[in-house]
Amino acid sequence: NAGVTQTPKFQVLKTGQSMTLQCAQDMNHNSMYWYRQDPGMGLRLIYYSASEGTTDKGEVPNGYNVSRLNKREFSLRLESAAPSQTSVYFCASSQTRSAGELFFGEGSRLTVL
Amino acid sequence: AQSVSQHNHHVILSEAASLELGCNYSYGGTVNLFWYVQYPGQHLQLLLKYFSGDPLVKGIKGFEAEFIKSKFSFNLRKPSVQWSDTAEYFCAVTIGGGADGLTFGKGTHLIIQP
Numbered sequence: 675n676a677g678v679t680q681t682p683k684f685q686v687l688k689t690g691q692s693m694t695l696q697c698a699q700d701m702n703h704n705s706m707y708w709y710r711q712d713p714g715m716g717l718r719l720i721y722y723s724a725s726e727g728t729t730d731k732g733e734v735p736n737g738y739n740v741s742r743l744n745k746r747e748f749s750l751r752l753e754s755a756a757p758s759q760t761s762v763y764f765c766a767s768s769q770t771r772s773a774g775e776l777f778f779g780e781g782s783r784l785t786v787l
Numbered sequence: 788a789q790s791v792s793q794h795n796h797h798v799i800l801s802e803a804a805s806l807e808l809g810c811n812y813s814y815g816g817t818v819n820l821f822w823y824v825q826y827p828g829q830h831l832q833l834l835l836k837y838f839s840g841d842p843l844v845k846g847i848k849g850f851e852a853e854f855i856k857s858k859f860s861f862n863l864r865k866p867s868v869q870w871s872d873t874a875e876y877f878c879a880v881t882i883g884g885g886a887d888g889l890t891f892g893k894g895t896h897l898i899i900q901p
Contacts, residue, residue: 707888714796716877716893717831764830771888774819774881778830 676700680765680779687755687786695750695782697765705771706748707732708740710761711781717764723748724771755786791880793892800868801900808863808895810852810878820861821879821889822852831877837861848872873899 680697687693699706708720709732719732723742737759739751748767752759762783766776792811800806812818822834835846842854852863861878878892 714893717891719888722888766831768889772881774821774879774889775833775836776823776831776889778832780830 678765678767678777678779680763680782683780683782685782685784687752687784689756689786691755691786692751692753693755693784694752695763695765695784696747697749697779698747699765699767699777700746701767701769701777702745703767703769703777704745705768705773706742707766707768707776708738708748708750709764709766710734711764712761720750720763722771752784755784757786760784760786791878791890791892793876793878793895795895796893797896797898799898799900802870803867806863806865806868806872806897808876808878808897810861810863810892811859812861812878812880812890813859814880814882815859816883819881820852820854822846822850822861822863823877823879823891825875825877825894827874834863834876868897868899870899870901873897 678699704725707722709717718734721740723729726745741749762781765779768776790813794809820837823831824834825831835844837844837854845851875894875896877894879889
């Protein structure tokens with residue numbers, strides 16, 4: 675049972691570099707999410723996609739872009755990485771946005787120097 | 788906007804002690820409530836959830852939570868903790884029909900000493 679798979683698991687970038695975090699789910703879920711987790715801040719929603727073809731900003735969208743490529747895949751792009759984007763990123767999915775029960779990926783630890 | 792408060796950011800207990808982690812939310816209408824757990828180095832996973840019915844909800848690994856509507860609370864409890872319960876615990880809520888999605892508390896870091 676793969677569930678939610680995200681890559682890469684670790685990445686080190688220099689300030690100004692770009693990268694894309696990939697996420698795929700095999701549960702036929704409609705909604706997908708990107709969160710960042712920082713010490714003392716809990717989980718903060720960056721972007722979400724309530725259904726295929728739609729994306730919306732969450733609490734902390736600045737510096738990020740997303741693409742809902744198809745129902746399975748939801749990618750997060752950092753166009754010009756900044757040290758403030760050093761974090762652990764989690765992709766998640768749910769049957770619907772209102773369902774509440776999220777299934778999370780293993781996380782991607784990103785360091786921006 | 789709704790908010791979720793977890794008042795204890797760090798809790799240290801000895802094995803076999805009883806556990807209660809507080810969670811309060813700020814919304815007067817219908818809510819769905821969740822507790823998630825994140826073991827060291829792992830992703831979040833659902834511990835238990837409340838949608839309706841019996842306000843005492845039982846989850847995995849001996850955890851339970853009680854929804855007290857009058858207190859806007861959904862505290863997590865376990866009668867006797869184990870070293871393997873060391874983890875970060877997040878309370879979360881959806882309000883009304885859930886159109887605004889899930890709002891997380893900032894988490895409680897629980898350390899169980901052997």
